[in-house]
Amino acid sequence: MTNVKKFQLPLQTLSLVVGFMVWVLLSSLMSFIKQDISLTAGQISFITAVPVILGSVLRVPLGFYANRFGARGLFVLSLLFLILPVGYLGMANSFTDLILSGLFLGIGGAVFSVGVTSLPKYYPKEKHGFVNGIYGVGNIGTAVTSFGAPIIAGMYGWRMAVFTFIIPLLLFAILNFLWGDRHEPKVQTSLKQQVLGVYKNNKLWFLSFFYFLTFGSFVALTVYLPNFLVSEFQLSEVDAGLRTAGFIALCTLLRPVGGWLGDKFNPFKVLMFVFTGMTISGILLSFSPTILLYTIGSLSVAVFAGIGNGTIFKLVPLYFSKQAGIVNGIVAAMGGLGGFFPPIILTLVYDINGHYAIGFMALSQFALASLIIIIWMYYTDKLNLSNYIVNNAGQGILVTDENGRITKINHAFERITGYQQEEVIGQNPNILSSGQQDQSFYDEMWKQLKEKEIWQGKITNKRKKGEIYTQWLSISVLKDAGDNITNYVGVFSELNE
Numbered sequence: 084m085t086n087v088k089k090f091q092l093p094l095q096t097l098s099l100v101v102g103f104m105v106w107v108l109l110s111s112l113m114s115f116i117k118q119d120i121s122l123t124a125g126q127i128s129f130i131t132a133v134p135v136i137l138g139s140v141l142r143v144p145l146g147f148y149a150n151r152f153g154a155r156g157l158f159v160l161s162l163l164f165l166i167l168p169v170g171y172l173g174m175a176n177s178f179t180d181l182i183l184s185g186l187f188l189g190i191g192g193a194v195f196s197v198g199v200t201s202l203p204k205y206y207p208k209e210k211h212g213f214v215n216g217i218y219g220v221g222n223i224g225t226a227v228t229s230f231g232a233p234i235i236a237g238m239y240g241w242r243m244a245v246f247t248f249i250i251p252l253l254l255f256a257i258l259n260f261l262w263g264d265r266h267e268p269k270v271q272t273s274l275k276q277q278v279l280g281v282y283k284n285n286k287l288w289f290l291s292f293f294y295f296l297t298f299g300s301f302v303a304l305t306v307y308l309p310n311f312l313v314s315e316f317q318l319s320e321v322d323a324g325l326r327t328a329g330f331i332a333l334c335t336l337l338r339p340v341g342g343w344l345g346d347k348f349n350p351f352k353v354l355m356f357v358f359t360g361m362t363i364s365g366i367l368l369s370f371s372p373t374i375l376l377y378t379i380g381s382l383s384v385a386v387f388a389g390i391g392n393g394t395i396f397k398l399v400p401l402y403f404s405k406q407a408g409i410v411n412g413i414v415a416a417m418g419g420l421g422g423f424f425p426p427i428i429l430t431l432v433y434d435i436n437g438h439y440a441i442g443f444m445a446l447s448q449f450a451l452a453s454l455i456i457i458i459w460m461y462y463t464d465k466l467n468l469s470n471y472i473v474n475n476a477g478q479g480i481l482v483t484d485e486n487g488r489i490t491k492i493n494h495a496f497e498r499i500t501g502y503q504q505e506e507v508i509g510q511n512p513n514i515l516s517s518g519q520q521d522q523s524f525y526d527e528m529w530k531q532l533k534e535k536e537i538w539q540g541k542i543t544n545k546r547k548k549g550e551i552y553t554q555w556l557s558i559s560v561l562k563d564a565g566d567n568i569t570n571y572v573g574v575f576s577e578l579n580e
Contacts, residue, residue: 087264088205091154092217094262095198098158099221101251105165106134106191107225108172108245109181110306111232111327114313114320115241116181126178128430131306132423133185138192139419146196146412150270154201155263161194162256166249173245192302195221196415203400204268209346212397216342219335219392225305226331233309233324281406281413289456290398290410291417293354296361296449297391299421300384301334306422307429308381316374326378334385334392341393350401351461353394358454360387365447369440384446392418479554483571487511490570499554499577501547512573517545528558532571536560541578553578 109116110131117127149157168187175181198218203211228248235244281287308330312323344353364387368380395414403410429442479496483489489507497503500515507514520542531538539557546552554575561570 090262091205091264092202094258095154095202096218096221098255098259099195099198099218100224101255102191102194103222103224104228105169105188105248106138107228107305108188108248109134109185111228111309111324112236112241112244113310115236122178124430127310130181130185133182134189135302135419135423137186137189139416141190141193142196142416142419143412145193146200147409149197149200153267153269154197155259155265157197158194158259158263159256161190162252165190165252169245169248173242192419196412199396200411201267211400212342212345213339215396216339216393219338222335223332226328229309229324229331230328233320237321278409281403281410286402287410287413289460290395291414293453294395294414294418295421296453297388298418300388300446302419302422303425304381305331330381330385333382334389337386337389338393341390342397345394345397350394350397351457354391354457355454357387357391358450358457361450362447362454365443365450368443478574478576481573485568515544517543517551519543532558532560
């Protein structure tokens with residue numbers, strides 16, 4: 084049993100490699116296919132983008148069902164089903180045939196959400212980022228096809244190159260049937276319950292937007308580069324495939340690095356670095372008239388997108404441990420959709436004004452928007468943590484404004500004094516006074532606060548029900564950058580004599 088569990092990471096990663104291999108068959112072989120089948124530039128862009136549709140939409144249910152039924156059955160069924168569209172593509176003779184086969188080839192990209200949901204069950208939380216990053220190396224399957232398919236097509240024709248991919252599909256369907264974990268832990272929560280539990284959480288949609296950009300950039304350039312490099316820079320099909328494979332390999336191999344960085348450091352800070360880099364990369368691509376500058380811009384996108392892809396899936400199980408399946412599916416789906424629109428938009432932009440600058444500048448602007456959001460999330464997260472610590476501290480805490488009016492209390496304050504929040508906000512702390520301290524006591528307290536900005540001592544106060552009790556109280560003065568008093572913070576605990 085233990086050996087079967089240890090085998091899941093390499094088995095599922097290699098299964099993802101095979102899925103991604105067939106996912107990009109159309110884009111990798113398009114320069115050959117268009118020589119046999121008459122296609123317009125718009126039709127080519129649409130055909131290469133179509134596999135992304137089902138590959139994105141199906142990630143949501145596959146993520147959910149991976150939690151419910153386990154990865155073994157889903158990988159077996161998905162890989163066997165993919166044999167049908169691959170075989171149909173090998174016999175395609177029209178635009179319609181290419182669209183239909185391409186649509187169902189999208190299942191190859193959808194299987195991503197199976198492993199990213201299944202594998203964290205076998206590892207502790209502190210390794211989830213790295214494990215999902217290793218699994219994400221399965222993206223290298225797109226590089227295998229981008230490099231290998233044109234070579235096979237050049238030797239034996241593109242149809243024979245397509246039929247070749249049936250072999251790994253059948254092989255890994257059998258391996259998953261034999262070696263997949265039959266006893267994977269299952270989650271039986273209904274799809275409706277999981278969706279209702281997460282759809283109002285803004286973190287879900289922010290993570291989806293981030294992955295829309297990072298993985299979408301990877302997918303978009305993966306499907307667009309082979310044909311783009313041939314038509315724009317007059318490279319050979321094999322040269323274009325090799326360059327695309329280099330882009331894919333760099334982006335893919337950096338994915339576990341992103342997961343490891345997310346485990347090792349604050350994931351928000353890593354993503355700040357990622358989106359700063361992607362903002363600059365988008366600007367560089369917008370003004371890249373030469374193959375050298377375009378190569379630098381594309382590879383820089385690969386670096387930052389690869390790191391970002393790994394880091395984002397560190398955050399998913401961190402925030403959604405009980406709904407990981409559905410959240411993984413939604414985030415992964417948005418990433419896939421992020422690769423659908425750019426090729427079409429770039430083609431439309433080129434048809435209108437004759438160049439791609441505006442389309443690539445959009446990448447830069449989306450990255451800049453993501454950077455702003457991640458900075459906001461980072462500081463909001465820190466603020467939420469501070470509030471959590473205050474509210475759950477064992478000592479009573481009250482905060483007043485500069486005029487001594489209570490602005491915040493915590494749960495321990497309510498427990499010790501008997502007052503609820505709505506009863507004390509806006510009130511003066513003297514509502515707690517027992518009357519057992521004379522005016523000289525308070526004069527000395529304020530004198531020390533003015534001179535030393537802190538006072539500590541024993542004080543007798545009164546609960547809401549009138550009971551007298553003794554507490555140890557510490558009062559601190561908070562000031563702004565201009566040395567003006569903004570708040571007083573009191574921390575106290577009851578003394579049981």
